[in-house]
Amino acid sequence: MNSLVVVYDLPSENRISIGNKGIVLKVKNLRIKSLRRLHRLGLMCTESVVIVSKEKRDKLEKTIRDINEEYESVAKKENLEDFKPIIRVIRLREDQAKEFKEIAEAKLLRKLDELIDKIADLMAEIEEITEESKLKKIRTNVKRAKRELSQIEQLAKELGIKTNGKVDLLYQLYDKALEKIREVTQ
Numbered sequence: 001m002n003s004l005v006v007v008y009d010l011p012s013e014n015r016i017s018i019g020n021k022g023i024v025l026k027v028k029n030l031r032i033k034s035l036r037r038l039h040r041l042g043l044m045c046t047e048s049v050v051i052v053s054k055e056k057r058d059k060l061e062k063t064i065r066d067i068n069e070e071y072e073s074v075a076k077k078e079n080l081e082d083f084k085p086i087i088r089v090i091r092l093r094e095d096q097a098k099e100f101k102e103i104a105e106a107k108l109l110r111k112l113d114e115l116i117d118k119i120a121d122l123m124a125e126i127e128e129i130t131e132e133s134k135l136k137k138i139r140t141n142v143k144r145a146k147r148e149l150s151q152i153e154q155l156a157k158e159l160g161i162k163t164n165g166k167v168d169l170l171y172q173l174y175d176k177a178l179e180k181i182r183e184v185t186q
Contacts, residue, residue, distance in 0.1 A: 002054035003097050003159055006041070006064075009048060010034055011071065012089040023078050030074055034067045034085065043155050045103040052089075055157040060089065105161045108152070112166040115145070119173045139145045139181050146174045 013028035041060050042052030052060055064087050075083040092100060122138065129135055153167045 003042075003092055003100065004052045004054055004057065004060065005045070005090045005092055005096075005100055006038060006050045006060065007086075007088045007090060008038060008050075010067075011080075011083050011085060020078075023080075025077070025137050026074060030070055032185060033072070037063050037067065038087075040151065043104045043108055043152070043159060043161065045100050045107060049100075049157060051100050051104045053155075055158065057089075064089070089133075090104075096125060099171065101161060104159065108156060108161060109164065110167065112163060112170065115149075115170055116166065116173065118175055119145075119170065120179055123173070123177050123180060126184060128183070132185060135181050135185055139178060142174050146171065149174070 002042055010031050011027065012031055015027075019161065028180050038050055041056050041063060042050040050058070067085055067087065071083060071085050119142075122142075126135070126138065129138070148168060150172055153163070155180045
């Protein structure tokens with residue numbers, strides 16, 4: 001399995017030395033944006049650990065450079081000391097890659113189960129919702145979830161992780177939810 005592990009610790013808005021609400025919000029937004037960028041490259045194994053396909057090494061290096069530059073820019077602008085993210089890429093031996101893959105697979109399967117439960121609950125609620133604006137918002141969220149699922153499916157394939165049919169089931173449930181919304185709004 002060709003994979004890398006990305007281990008990170010990003011400075012957070014919870015730093016006692018920040019204090020200023022404007023800076024706190026800026027740091028929080030930067031942290032969240034940075035997390036999303038790292039997570040889009042691979043699958044989470046544990047908190048602060050992402051497993052990434054070696055094929056994405058160039059994209060990963062660019063993402064890390066960009067994140068470091070953004071943190072440096074905020075640190076300079078807001079005069080923050082010791083405000084650097086720690087992001088390390090670790091090449092794995094075959095046995096290590098297998099272990100991390102198992103952890104990522106278990107986490108992914110749990111996440112897919114949660115998504116299945118969530119969409120099943122949502123489908124039960126759709127028929128009860130009468131406000132068209134709420135239905136439009138739900139439709140938008142379901143379409144976004146389908147796009148995110150596509151990304152998760154691709155990452156799982158790149159890393160050789162089996163989803164045990166849960167991705168296919170989720171696509172079917174998302175399509176059924178969208179169909180229900182169409183029926184209710186007609």
